[in-house]
Structures are given as C-alpha cells and as structure tokens.
Amino acid sequence: MELGIILAIAGAVIALSLPCIGSAFALSGAGQAATGLVSEEPEKFGKALLLQVLPGTQGIYGFLTAILIMQEIGMFGGQIANVSTSTGWQILLAALPIALVGLMSSIFQGRVSVTGIAMLGRRAEEAGKAIILSAMVETYAVIALLLTILLLNIIEV
C-alpha cells in the first residue's frame, strides 16, 4: 500500500476518533450530573437530556469528516484512488482542525453542560439560557469543521 493512502486513512481515523473520545467524555460527565438531577426530579429529564447531548455534536462532525475523506479516496466506489504521498499528507493535515478542536471543545463544552444541568435543579424554566451558554463553546468546533471541509474540498485526489 502506498504511503499516501495510509496517511489519508490516518486522517479519517483521527478525525473520527479524537472528537468521539471528547464527546464521550463530555457526555459521560454531563450524564452523571443529569442522573443526579433526575433522581430528585424525574420531570426534568427532557431538559437534562438536551443539555447532555449538546457536546455530542463534535463526535458527529468527526464522523462526517471521516466519511468525506473515505469518499474522497474512493473507498465507497470499490476503486480506491491512487493517492500520492503529498496528497496523503494534505488530507491528514486537513483532518487535524476538527480532530483537535473537536476533542478539546467537546470536553470544555461538557463542563458548561454540567453546570447547566446543576442550574436546572434550581431554575428549570431558564433551560434555554443554559443551552445557549453551552452552545457558545461549540462555535469553535463549527469553525474548525468549516476549515476541514473547505480544505478537503480544495485537495485534488
């Protein structure tokens, strides 16, 4: 196998793995906070769930990046493209923004979600504000995803 294709696959692998690790970490923290809340007030489950899943978006961004890369190197068409070493590096680098930012931003966003869930305990009617505060962190994952997609768009295989 050519080095190029290995690098491209490595790109897909880290684009998916790192944000998914971050999201899983964030969701577990928020989930624990939510369990505590729901054990006292089960009727707040819906809102707590909403806050818990927010940092899960990064994992999905990673997933779609991995699919984009796989499609670009022709893994779905049955005929894998001939990826040069340079192109392989380009794809790997393009995957980095969402991989790294996705990992860290989901963890940080998870912390805001945890405090948001704590807020639900006292003022459930203000859930909307907690959601927005948590989503603010996600901005940077969105920007990173945008760069990754734009870069992958430019790279010619």
Place this chain on the structure above:
Amino acid sequence: MNLSTTKIEIIAPQEESERLIEELQKAGIMEITHTSHEEVEDEKVRKWEARRAKVDFVRSFLSRNLPKESFVKNLINSFIFHPYNFSYKEIQEMAGSSEIDAVIRECASTEERMNKLAGERMKLREELHILEKFKNIPVTKESKNSLQNFSVFVGVIKKGKREDLISELGNEVFSFSCGEKEKVFSLIYPKGKEEFFQEKIQKYEAKQEEVFWNDLPEREIEKTQEKIEKVVREEEKEKKRVEDLISYLPKVAALVDFYEWEIDKSRRLERFEKTRKFFRVTGWIGENDIKLLRRVIKRVTNVFLLQKTNSEEGENPPVLLKNNGIMKSFGIVSGVYGAPKSDEPDPAPLLAPFFVFAFGVALSDIGYGIMLIGISLLMKKLYKGVDNFFNLFIVGGIFTLFAGLTMGTFFGTDLNAPFRLFDPSANPMEVLILVSIFGAIQIFCGLLIGAAWDIKQGDKRRAFGEKGGFMVFLLSMAVFLISGMQIFLFVALGGLVLLNVIFSKEKKPLLRISSGAGALYNIVGYFSDVLSYSRLLALGLATGIIAMVVNVVAGIAMEMVPVAGIGILIAGVVLVVGHTFNLMISTLGSFIHSARLQFVEFFSKFMEGGGKTMKPFSKQGRFVEIIH
C-alpha cells in the same frame, strides 16, 4: 411590542380591602409592590398553609402512582405544560366541600400501608437472598445449638479454597457439607478439637455466618417466597385502591393552586399600608390597562382614588411584552435571552425574518423542510398548548424548504435541478459570501434600529457617532467590494473616523480624535461579527453530508444483503431512522446557532437586555388554567 408600564397607587376604604384584592387577583393585570418586606405570619396564612400541605401531599402521592406512560410520551410531556381546566367557581366549591377530606385520609392511610408493605417485601427479599446462598447446608438454628458433643460451623470461604480446606481437615471432621454456591460450606466436628479447627479456618480465611433459619434453608426459601408473594398481592390490592383515587388528581391539584392563591392574597393584604379607615396599595400596570383597572375597582367600591405615582429611587419599571399571532412564536426565541429593558424595543418582531432565514440556510434541504412542517402540524394536532412553539418550526420548515430548493438537495441527494442557484459542496465560497452578505445586512439593520432608538431617546451623539459611523463604513465597504473603486475604501475609513470625532461625547479636541481612532479598533469586532455567520455554511454542509452518509449506508446495506426484499427493508429502516436522527440533531443545532446570531451579533447593536418581566398579581396556577 414593549408596552410601557406605569406606577400607580390605589387608596380605598379598609373594609373593602379583602374584596378588592380578590378582584385584583382575578383580573391579573397589576404587579403589586411592597412597602415592607417583612414576612407576615398571621393566623389565616397558617391555616391556608396547613390545608395546602395536605392537598399537596395527596397530589404528589397520586401523581407518583399514575399509570406508567411510554418513554417517548414522558419525554414529550416533560417539555409541555398540561394544565387542568376548571372554572374558578368550581374550585371555590371544591374548597368549601368536605369531599376531598375523605380522599386525604384515604391517601394517607394507603401510603402508610404501602410503605410498610414495601419495607416488609425488601426485608424478605434480603432474607431470601441469604438463604439461597446456604441452599443444601443441612443445618438449622435448632440443630446447631442442640448438639452436645459436636460443634457446628457455617461459613463462607474464598473462591476455590474450599477443596483445599477439606483435604487439610482430613479425617478429623465429622461431617462436611458444601452449599450449592461454591463458596459456602458447613462443618460438624467433635467438641474439644476447637483449636485445630479454628486454626485451619483462620488459615483459609473462612468467615462464620449467623444461622438464623429455623428450618432447612430449602424449606425456608419456599416459605419466604410464599410470604413475598403474599406481600406482593397485598401491594397490588393497595395499588388498585390508589387507582380508584386517581380521578381526584385534577381536583386536588386545583386545590393546591387555590390555597396558594389564598396564601398569596393574605400575605399581601397584611403588607398594605393602612390608616384607621383606608388602605393604600401601589404597583405597576400597563398604561393601556389603567381603564380596565378602574372598572375592576368599581365592581367593589365607588369610593376610591386611583392615580399615577412616582417610582422610588433605584426602582426600574417592569417590562410588559405583548405580541400577537406568529410574533408570539418569535417571543420564545427572544425570551431565551431575557427581556429587554423597559426603554428598549421588543426584539421578537425584529429578529423574526433574520432568524428564520438563518435557520433555513443552516438546514437547507427540501426533504427536511417538508418533514419539519409535517411533524410540527402533527404535534400541534396531538398536543394542546404547543401551538406557539411548533408554529416557529413551521415557518422555519418553509424557509428550510426554500433554501433546499435553491441548493437542489432532497434528503442529501443532489437533484441536479435546473433551478439550483448554489452548490455548497462543489462551490462553498459562493455560499460563504452569501451568508456573509446576509450577516452584514443584519448587522446594518441592527445599527439602524439602534440609531433610530437612540434618536427617539434623544441621544443623537450615539446615533450619528457610534452607529452612524459604522453604517457609513459598512455601506462604503459594500460599494468598494462590488465596484472595486479604492476611493470607497477611504470613504469607509474616513467616514467612520470623522463621524466618531464629530459626535464624540468628549469635549477636548485631543480626546475627540482619540475616540475617532478608537472606532477603528472596533472594525475587528465587526469583521468577526460578519464572519460568525459562516457557521450557517458549516451547519448547512454538516446537515447535507450527514444526510448523504445515511443514504450511502442504506445503499451499502442494500448491496450487502443479496435477498432483494430484505435488503430493501433494511435500507428503508436505515433511511427512516438515519434521516429522523439527522433532522433532530440538525434542527437543534440550527435553532441554537441561529438564536445565538441574534443574541450576540444582532442584539448588541441596539439593546442591552436585563429587564425584569412584569409579574402581575394573578390567579395563575402551577397545575390549573382557569376557564371562564
């Protein structure tokens, strides 16, 4: 609309105070302010509180024992307020009758019995758990204590060590029995050999267990199981009894609200300022409601004084927002941010067109637009009281549909339609420019609103300086980017600095110039505001790509299963589940990020927010909605 509120005072005869406060609470148009903040604890309040505690106990007891609903239904219900409907007269009659007293007694005794049974059941289960461990151990409490020449040891040992212990004890032991579980055993050995046995037992770290069963464990297990069954049957009976009481839940909940209102009334009444013959109450009211208030008071007495009064120092008027029709739905979006100040515009109608446009671009798919409209219509039909919320998504769905048409995508598949205007996956820069232009227009509108508001408030400096400067800047930059004539770049920068200098708050010339230069620094902020709208492109691409991934996975599933019918079936399931999932997360993302663009990029140009919403003194219930 942000309706202006005004502070008023009412002075009326003392003997009418109770009737008047009842009418005020019924009308629900006035927020009462207090002159004293002391907690009042009078006899009446205590009486109502005791009543409320009783009915609230019944309410929570009955709602805990409601028949179980499906998971999805529970999830949806946790977002929706389902009030019980009563007329006020009905509630009053209930409070006067003794019908509920019997229910309270019944619930209290039932709960006591249920708790006792549940405790019993748990104790028996625990015993059963222990007994099951000692199955096949031929020792009972009696047999253990009645042997004269032998000692009995029943215990637990570490996994795998039991066989070692047996072999080490050899012939010294009289009888050795193994329990069904690997770790359990019993020993019978002659008295007088205690030392030897204790040493061995200690060596293998076996722990002695108390023998509490009077019969052989197997028999005891049977007996305990029977006992548990009996308790469970009793519990079923009690549950049946509760089921018969559940029909009282609406009434009981209504009474909780009723006593809450009575407590509220009594507390406020105590805090009124009083003379020997008159009392005075102050509060805030919407200016348009003063006439209505006059009519409300006239229902009680003709001897009264109602007039405007000055607010105290540091007291801000509460905010009274009122929107009709579809604008009510957009009030939900702006409500997340909080109320504007009393002298700021209501942002709901202002953000409406921008919010739905941003929402549509972030989803941009014909299929998802149709799905969103369909689901919203369905939810409106199935549930009451959700109209405002889902109307928002119907409008959002229509914009999603249109955005999808311009980009020619249907559930992630490219239609290659001739009417397609943009292709974000092949040419993302086009869409990036589009959303940036949209952002610039929204920011310009924000500045325009801010300037108009400033002028209305008499702050011309801010209107023409800060806001006018950036309006000139944005316009000239637009002309520069379109025409490419460099002169407009200078007009942009020059206009910005000049307007800020001319309309600066500062008096000294040097400070004026520095404030003009300071405006240049804010350009960075405006650029980042405009670029923030690029999230719409990213979200739109993400929606499209996830949809595409669902289609690809469905395609693979169909190819992999050679049997034609099953392959199509699996692909169908993947498509339905996948697209529903994508619609859910993408709608959530689109909603949140579109709202954020309003709060951060748009609102900051014309409002600060942080107003306190008016909370009229009313008969608004936690569980009940009064019907007239």
